Amino acid sequence: xxxxxxxxxxxxxxxxxxxxxxxxxxxxxxxxxxxxxxxxxxxxxxxxxxxxxxxxxxxxxxxxxxxxxxxxxxxxxxxxxxxxxxxxxxxxxxxxxxxxxxxxxxxxxxxxxxxxxx
Amino acid sequence: xxxxxxxxxxxxxxxxxxxxxxxxxxxxxxxxxxxxxxxxxxxxxxxxxxxxxxxxxxxxxxxxxxxxxxxxxxxxxxxxxxxxxxxxxxxxxxxxxxxxxxxxxxxxxxx
Numbered sequence: 001x002x003x004x005x006x007x008x009x010x011x012x013x014x015x016x017x018x019x020x021x022x023x024x025x026x027x028x029x030x031x032x033x034x035x036x037x038x039x040x041x042x043x044x045x046x047x048x049x050x051x052x053x054x055x056x057x058x059x060x061x062x063x064x065x066x067x068x069x070x071x072x073x074x075x076x077x078x079x080x081x082x083x084x085x086x087x088x089x090x091x092x093x094x095x096x097x098x099x100x101x102x103x104x105x106x107x108x109x110x111x112x113x114x115x116x117x118x
Numbered sequence: 119x120x121x122x123x124x125x126x127x128x129x130x131x132x133x134x135x136x137x138x139x140x141x142x143x144x145x146x147x148x149x150x151x152x153x154x155x156x157x158x159x160x161x162x163x164x165x166x167x168x169x170x171x172x173x174x175x176x177x178x179x180x181x182x183x184x185x186x187x188x189x190x191x192x193x194x195x196x197x198x199x200x201x202x203x204x205x206x207x208x209x210x211x212x213x214x215x216x217x218x219x220x221x222x223x224x225x226x227x228x229x
Binding site for chain 1 (some may be wrong): 150151153155157163164165168169172174180208210211212217218219220221223224
C-alpha cells in the first residue's frame with residue numbers, strides 16, 4: 001500500500017538549518033506531484049512547498065527564499081532543505097502526495113517535528 | 119489571494135447531523151474544487167471529500183460535501199454522528215495565485 005515516511009526533524013537553533021526527507025513506497029513515485037505541509041502545535045494546516053514530477057517547484061510566501069524542495073525519483077524520495085529557521089517554523093512537517101484526480105492530497109505521512117529554539 | 123474561513127468548533131449529539139461551513143472570502147467558490155480532510159487526535163489528515171462532493175473509496179456515505187454559490191461557501195455534512203467522528207476537519211482549495219489553501223479547521227465535539 002501507499003506509504004510516506006518522513007524523517008530528519010530535530011531541535012535546531014534560530015538561524016540554523018535542517019533537511020527533511022520523505023521516503024515513499026507502494027506507488028510509481030515519478031508519476032506524482034508532492035508537497036510539504038506543516039502544522040504548528042495546536043494550529044491548522046499550512047501548505048508550504050510543491051514539486052512536480054519533473055522538478056518544478058513552488059513555495060508559500062512564508063518560506064520562499066529559505067526553504068528548498070527537491071526530489072530523487074530513483075530513490076522515490078522528496079526532500080525539504082530548511083535554512084534560516086525561525087521560531088515560527090516550529091511545526092510538524094508532513095509530506096503529502098497530490099491526487100491525480102484533483103488538487104487534493106490523497107496520502108500523507110505521519111509527520112516529522114521541527115522545533116526551533118532561540 | 120483568497121482565504122477559507124471555517125467555524126472554530128461545532129458540536130452535536132450521537133446520531134444527529136452536523137454541517138461544517140467553509141467560506142471563501144474572494145473569488146467564486148465554484149471556480150476551484152473544494153476538498154475536506156479529517157484529522158483525528160494524534161493522526162495525520164485523511165481525505166473525506168474531494169472535488170466538492172466526491173467520496174474516496176472507504177469513506178462512509180454519512181459524509182457528504184456540497185457547494186452553495188449564494189453564500190460562496192462549501193459545506194461538509196456528517197449524518198448519524200458517532201463518537202469516532204470527533205476530530206478536526208479542514209477544507210482546502212487551490213488556485214493558480216494562492217496555490218493550496220486550507221481553512222483554519224473546525225473541531226467537532228460529539229457530546
